[in-house]
Amino acid sequence: MDELVYGLYIIAVALFIYGLMGLTQPRTAVRGNKIAAAGMALAVVATLIEIRATSNWTLIIAGLVVGVALGIPPALRTKMTAIPQLVALFNGVGGGTVALIAWAEFLETDRFTGLDPAHGLVVPVVVASLLASIIGSISFWGSVVAFSKLQGLLPGRPISLGRLQQPVNILVLLAAVAVAVVIGVGAASTGVNPWWFPVILVVSGVLGLMVVLPIGGADMPVVISLLNALTGLSAAAAGLALNNVAMMVAGMIVGASGSILTKLMANAMNRSIPAIVAGGFGGGAAASQESTGDRTVRSTSAADVAIQLAYANQVIVVPGYGLAVAQAQLAVKDVAKLLESRGVEVKYAIHPVAGRMPGHMNVLLAEADVSYDAMKDMDDINGEFARTDVAMVIGANDVTNPAARTDPNSPIHGMPVLNVDEAKSVIVLKRSMSSGFAGIENQLFYEPQTSMLFGDAKKSVSDVMEQLKAL
Amino acid sequence: MESFLANIAILVLAGFVGFAVISKVPNTLHTPLMSGTNAIHGIVLLGALIVLGTVDDPGLLMQVICFVAIVFGTVNVVGGFVVTDRMLSMFKRKTPARSSDAEDR
Numbered sequence: 001m002d003e004l005v006y007g008l009y010i011i012a013v014a015l016f017i018y019g020l021m022g023l024t025q026p027r028t029a030v031r032g033n034k035i036a037a038a039g040m041a042l043a044v045v046a047t048l049i050e051i052r053a054t055s056n057w058t059l060i061i062a063g064l065v066v067g068v069a070l071g072i073p074p075a076l077r078t079k080m081t082a083i084p085q086l087v088a089l090f091n092g093v094g095g096g097t098v099a100l101i102a103w104a105e106f107l108e109t110d111r112f113t114g115l116d117p118a119h120g121l122v123v124p125v126v127v128a129s130l131l132a133s134i135i136g137s138i139s140f141w142g143s144v145v146a147f148s149k150l151q152g153l154l155p156g157r158p159i160s161l162g163r164l165q166q167p168v169n170i171l172v173l174l175a176a177v178a179v180a181v182v183i184g185v186g187a188a189s190t191g192v193n194p195w196w197f198p199v200i201l202v203v204s205g206v207l208g209l210m211v212v213l214p215i216g217g218a219d220m221p222v223v224i225s226l227l228n229a230l231t232g233l234s235a236a237a238a239g240l241a242l243n244n245v246a247m248m249v250a251g252m253i254v255g256a257s258g259s260i261l262t263k264l265m266a267n268a269m270n271r272s273i274p275a276i277v278a279g280g281f282g283g284g285a286a287a288s289q290e291s292t293g294d295r296t297v298r299s300t301s302a303a304d305v306a307i308q309l310a311y312a313n314q315v316i317v318v319p320g321y322g323l324a325v326a327q328a329q330l331a332v333k334d335v336a337k338l339l340e341s342r343g344v345e346v347k348y349a350i351h352p353v354a355g356r357m358p359g360h361m362n363v364l365l366a367e368a369d370v371s372y373d374a375m376k377d378m379d380d381i382n383g384e385f386a387r388t389d390v391a392m393v394i395g396a397n398d399v400t401n402p403a404a405r406t407d408p409n410s411p412i413h414g415m416p417v418l419n420v421d422e423a424k425s426v427i428v429l430k431r432s433m434s435s436g437f438a439g440i441e442n443q444l445f446y447e448p449q450t451s452m453l454f455g456d457a458k459k460s461v462s463d464v465m466e467q468l469k470a471l
Numbered sequence: 472m473e474s475f476l477a478n479i480a481i482l483v484l485a486g487f488v489g490f491a492v493i494s495k496v497p498n499t500l501h502t503p504l505m506s507g508t509n510a511i512h513g514i515v516l517l518g519a520l521i522v523l524g525t526v527d528d529p530g531l532l533m534q535v536i537c538f539v540a541i542v543f544g545t546v547n548v549v550g551g552f553v554v555t556d557r558m559l560s561m562f563k564r565k566t567p568a569r570s571s572d573a574e575d576r
Contacts, residue, residue: 011573013491016487016511017492019489020492020493020507020508020511021492023496023500023504023507023548024493024496024497024499024500024504025494025497025500025501026497026499029500029559030556030559030560031505032507032512033503033552033555033556034510034556035561036507036510036551036552037510037556040510040511040514040552041546043514043517044516044520044548045516046557047517047520047521047524048520048524048531050521050524051520051521051523051524051525053530054523054524054525054536055527056524056526056529056534059511059523059529059534059538059541060523060524060541061537062507062522062538063519063537063538063542064541064545065521065547066542066544066545067516067541067542067545067549068545068549069545070542070545070550071545071547071548071549071550071553072549072550072553074550075550075553075557076552076553077506080558080561081508083502083554083558085501086554087505087509087548087551088547089504090509090510090513090547090550090551090554091504091509091512091544091547092514093543093544093547094509094513094515094539094543094544094547096539097515097518097540097543097547098515098518099515100519100536100537100539100540101518101519101522101540103514103536104519104522104526104533104536104537104540105522107530107532107533107536108522108526109521109526109535115494118507132498138522165502172483183571185506198472208498221569224505226504227507228508228509228512230512231509231512231515232508232512234515234520235514235515236482236485238515238518239514239518240478240482242479242518242522243474244517244518245481246484246514246515246517247515247518248478248481248482249481249485249488250511250512250514251512251514252482252486253480253486253489253492253508253509253513254489254508254509254511254512255486255487255489256485256486256487256488256489256490256493256551257489257490257492257493257504258505258508259493259497260490260493261493261501261504261505261508264501265501265530301536317571341482353503357501357502357505359500359501359502359504360502360504361472361501362499362502363502363503363558363561366561369560375499404537409575424484454504
């Protein structure tokens with residue numbers, strides 16, 4: 001039977017890899033996800049076969065049923081705008097599972113002293129378990145903070161101890177390693193007090209909180225991706241401890257792919273991963289904010305916007321998270337359709353981190369049936385702003401800030417932005433003059449060619465639509 | 472020792488597979504991909520099942536730990552795959568929409 005289980009694991013792992021390959025292309029992505037899910041189902045069935053002789057079936061079935069009942073409703077009902085925090089949450093519970101498995105291993109093997117050397121080396125198993133517990137706990141608590149920040153339960157701005165933050169983080173990390181050493185050394189003799197294990201989980205959890213709390217909301221997508229990769233690595237470590245090939249391979253693949261994705265996202269924001277983890281983004285904002293205090297913005301009306309749009313040759317829509325929050329995708333699409341029927345060319349300029357994650361905005365626009373061809377990446381569209389009559393910025397802020405190019409003192413200096421300010425006319429649809437996710441002022445709003453249309457994005461776009469129809 | 476080294480070999484190779492598979496992904500698919508890999512690390516559910524499945528007469532603490540671990544792992548797996556599918560289904564719908572848009576022009 002062991003051979004059967006192992007064989008099923010191999011098939012499952014092959015399905016994961018094949019499914020992931022599918023996920024990298026729009027055409028095959030849906031199928032790829034289903035293939036990976038089938039691989040997961042197979043892996044679970046194989047594991048249930050492996051443990052068929054257990055006396056704990058009731059508890060196992062109950063756990064699976066409760067998990068399905070808790071997992072499916074939010075996955076089906078959560079609005080697309082809230083997807084990033086949902087992914088953070090799903091990632092967190094994965095990390096939590098790893099930490100709990102390591103704890104259970106520790107208890108089951110009589111504080112690691114009951115490990116049988118005949119089943120492989122004891123030392124790597126203990127080390128892998130401790131590693132899994134530390135990373136899993138960091139991932140769980142870090143994800144909880146990321147979720148709370150994105151959900152608005154915690155303020156998006158960095159919460160930190162200032163200069164003390166890094167030394168304190170290092171001390172906490174050292175404390176976690178020290179507890180791990182105590183447990184590891186104890187395992188070589190008669191074991192340690194069983195309460196040492198919750199201690200390692202708590203200390204690592206504190207580390208997870210301390211690392212993510214000082215990170216500003218703008219960097220949160222990168223953090224989620226980083227935590228995703230960490231959970232993968234902890235799963236691989238747990239797999240090594242349990243000598244389970246499916247966990248090792250799947251965990252490692254996620255660890256590797258998550259690292260790449262994290263790097264891609266950090267590159268898109270011109271931030272290095274160490275700088276993000278070191279935290280404090282937006283801390284230098286105060287200085288540049290003061291200098292903009294005496295400038296004024298021009299506000300405009302829906303009728304004026306409609307006229308500008310109707311007589312433009314080319315319009316570029318710059319969607320941001322605000323558009324998604326206001327659920328204005330469909331209204332925007334209707335306006336675009338009407339303009340196109342009058343011979344105006346409409347394109348969408350999508351910043352790599354528009355929304356809250358790379359590709360998030362594409363998902364949201366796709367939901368509103370916007371054509372795939374009309375969505376342009378930053379690099380493709382940036383040259384076009386100069387010959388665009390109207391750039392309509394809807395609920396986007398930091399990704400349009402020209403200060404990133406021009407003001408070396410700006411905290412976001414060097415971040416690739418959309419060159420919206422090069423358009424002949426810029427219309428910004430915004431609820432109020434509040435600053436963006438990064439917590440800094442946007443110079444674009446003070447440019448002479450910029451006018452602001454204040455109000456809820458959806459209502460503003462609908463008003464523009466009415467005016468357009470009347471023209 | 473040998474099985475340990477074999478496991479390390481598997482880990483190294485799996486890491487390279489992960490790099491190779493992911494390095495060519497259009498920006499558009501980054502969010503679904505993150506969500507998809509997130510679902511795949513739900514494989515930790517196996518660990519929870521194995522630990523509870525191999526222990527005899529678990530004490531109350533052990534039962535609670537393992538139960539919560541299984542619940543968490545299942546949420547990770549099921550929720551992850553369902554939400555990824557939901558995200559991707561929005562891309563699928565686009566093919567007919569695109570062709571009709573082309574006709575409009």
